[in-house]
Amino acid sequence: MDDEYAKLIRRMNPPRVVIDNNACEDATVIQVDSVNKHGILLDVVQVLSDMNLVITMFNVIDHNGNKIRDKEVIDYIQRRLENNPSFAPSFRESVGVVPTEEYTSIELTGTDRPGLLSEVCAVLADLHCNVVNAEIWTHNTRAAAVVNVTDDSSGHAIKDPVCLSRIRDLLCNVLRGSDDPKTAKTTLSPPGVTNRGRRLHQIMFADRDYDRVERAGQGRYRDRDRDRDRSRLPNVTVVDCVEKDYTVVTMRAKDRPKLLFDIICTLTDMQYVVYHGVVQTARTEAYQEFYIRHVDGFPISSEAERDRLVQCLEAAIERRASEV
Incomplete structure (x- = not known):
């Protein structure tokens, strides 16, 4: 019902995207008119960031500092923005690609230390997990990662609950520091629900990596x-x-x-x-x-x-x- 309501509003107020290469000498101007809702600016910035475009004064240049001349790229941007369901009012707050059954997504949080990545990879290899892709951030003594894996034998997502529980427990043991006042976490999440960069921000924010910490001989951070x-x-x-x-x-x-x-x-x-x-x-x-x-x-x-x-x-x- 929610989706049908969103589709109705979208048909009544379709987003309008104008891409102008004449208004500015050095950049491409992108104008987006859509229904106003919380997070709309993030949705626009996310589409452009995913394409490795650089926003300057809310105008856009490519990674080499030039206007966007390729018509296929311009058409793709326009389609992505105009067809983005986030621009229509919806009770769904997830942002990103359509969920997939091709892999299992693992979220990790723990204390940063030398050798942590090697130990995580060793555990996954021992459990016959193939790493499809991964992104890892470290900040202020904390580490967070989103790792997408498949079963090494089948090449598909891991669905066996016993195997998933073993993966979660062993990785949590690896992440748990001996003197860590915070709890290490390993979460199995539906893949593709949220943009991976945004999800890493959310994980580290929830882990309070922004907290000021004592540094030897330096007092407060x-x-x-x-x-x-x-x-x-x-x-x-x-x-x-x-x-x-x-x-x-x-x-x-x-x-x-x-x-x-x-x-x-x-x-x-x-x-x-x-x-x-x-x-x-x-x-x-x-x-x-x-x-x-x-x-x-x-x-x-x-x-x-x-x-x-x-x-x-x-x-x-x-x-x-x-x-x-």
């Missing part, structure tokens, strides 16, 4: 000296815009692919809505400014929440930094 050093990157500030009833978030960071996606992903999953934004890149540095509110329409009201948002955005920027 964010001490007063760092607070005074505004030239250090990434640099995130969260302030009130009382006259407009917004919270203003500004970020300066080393420019890299998918930086905007990581920021918008975090804001969206923390239940903030972006009303206005500015994205600028200059040489190797990126500047982003967003006017946000809670999904309930109110700006941030406490210093503790502002501080937590700063920590979470800095963590979101740093998690993928090792890829660059």
Whole structure:
């Protein structure tokens, strides 16, 4: 019933995508008009990020810094955006590709340490699991991974509950640190439900990798000296815009692919809505400014929440930094 309602609304208000190569000399301008809903900006940014396109001032260039000239690529972008079910109101909140039965998706969380990846791979090999693909992030002493595996003999997803339970238990033992105050987790999840990059952000956020930790001889991870050093990157500030009833978030960071996606992903999953934004890149540095509110329409009201948002955005920027 929900799907039929979404299809009806979609037919009444189809998304409109305009791709313009004439409006700007150095970039392709993409304009998307659709039904307004929470997460719509993330959906657009995710489609473009998945295609390795770079968003500058909300205009788009390819990975080599040029306009998008290939008509097949332009048509593909238009189809992806116009046919994305997320642009129609729906009670489903999952984002990404259609679930598949081709492999089993394993989510891992634990303490980062030397040799962890080798041990995880050794366990999977001993259990006759073939790794189809995997993505692993480490940040602030924590590690998270999404690993897609198949049964080595059949080449298909692993469905035997006894085998799945054994995989979960053995991997959890590998991930559990001897002095880890947090609990290691191994979860078997339906594949393809959520974009893998977004899912890794969600896993590490749930694991509270943004928490400040003590470092030997350095005191707190964010001490007063760092607070005074505004030239250090990434640099995130969260302030009130009382006259407009917004919270203003500004970020300066080393420019890299998918930086905007990581920021918008975090804001969206923390239940903030972006009303206005500015994205600028200059040489190797990126500047982003967003006017946000809670999904309930109110700006941030406490210093503790502002501080937590700063920590979470800095963590979101740093998690993928090792890829660059």
